[in-house]
Amino acid sequence: MRTFKPTRLILAGLVLAAFTSTAFAAPPAPFTATYQVSSGDQPMGEATITLKSLGNGEYEYSNQIQGTSGLAAALGASSSDVTRFRWNNGAPETETYNSKTVALKTKQRLMQVNWNTKQVSVNDGKGTGTYAAQxxxxxxxxxxxxIGLALREGRNGITLPVGVKQQVEQQQFKVQGTEAVKVPAxxxxxxxxxxxxxxxxxxxxxxxxxxALPVKIAQSDGGNLTLELVRYRSP
Known part of the structure; x- marks a missing residue:
């Protein structure tokens, strides 16, 4: 059986279909979404994702995963990823990102963005690194x-600056077509x-x-995991 590797719930971005702009038309509405997490055909856990408005253009996005089956449950595996972001010039900008993964050992990472100095600091317990924000x-x-907000605006080519451990990556995504998909929801x-x-x-x-979120995700980053939507609720 594969070791549980909690996901970071994936993905990203915006820009026009020609990759020329990153602005959204309107901020996202709050929601709670629940996903079934599996690896291959083996169920592993449950993910709960929430978006809350904090007022004054500030938001909190939380992705909590708990191992509920097999080795993931036996290890008490879990992950918690919480981002606080601001809605600025028609687009989200990260202010803080706090990640914690618990399995055989605990791993943590804290990212903080100072938009006054345009500096990003990242601490993963082994020291703090800095680089320029974009x-x-x-x-x-x-x-x-x-990604969901970009698609809502009718875009099919998406590029986004994503802050990772040591730099900003320009990650690119594209609509591949329309497909029928069946999930628990x-x-x-x-x-x-x-x-x-x-x-x-x-x-x-x-x-x-x-x-606003995908009904299904399949990814290799963070483990070969599949997430399928179980329910989605808006206030």
Whole structure:
């Protein structure tokens, strides 16, 4: 059986279809989404993702995964990824990102962005590194939300500056076509999005007129995991 590797709930981005802009038309609405997490055909856990408005253009995005089956449950495996971001010039910008993974050992990472000095600091328990921030920069935790917002605006080519451990990556995604997909939440006609500038496998199936997040995700980054939507609630 494979070792549970909690995901970071994936994905990302915006820009026009020609990759020329990163602005969204409107901020996202709060929601709670629950996913079934599996590896191959083996169920492993459950992910709960929430978006809350904190007022004054500030938001909190939380992705909590708990191992509920097999070795993941036996190890008490879990992950917690929490991002606080601001809505600035029609786009999200990360302010803080706090990640914690518990399995055989605990791993933590804290990213902080000082938009006054335009500096990013990242501490993973082995020291703090810094690099320059870029306008519209987000983190890997809110990538899937950013992709959904871009698709909502009718975009099919998506590029986003993503702050990682030591630098800002320009990650690119593109709509590959429309496909029928069945998940616990129901059957949908979805837009399949794939990352195009990396060998890290990612596919996300989106129904942007209904949900800000994908109804299904398959990825290799953080483990060969599949997430399927169980339920999605908006206030």
């Amino acid at each position: 306008p519209g920069m987000i983190d890997r935790n809110i990538l899937s939300l950013a 129901g059957s949908f006609t979805a837009e399949r999005v794939a990352r195009t500038n990396s060998d890290k496998h990612f596919d996300g199936w989106y129904v942007p007129k209904q949900f």
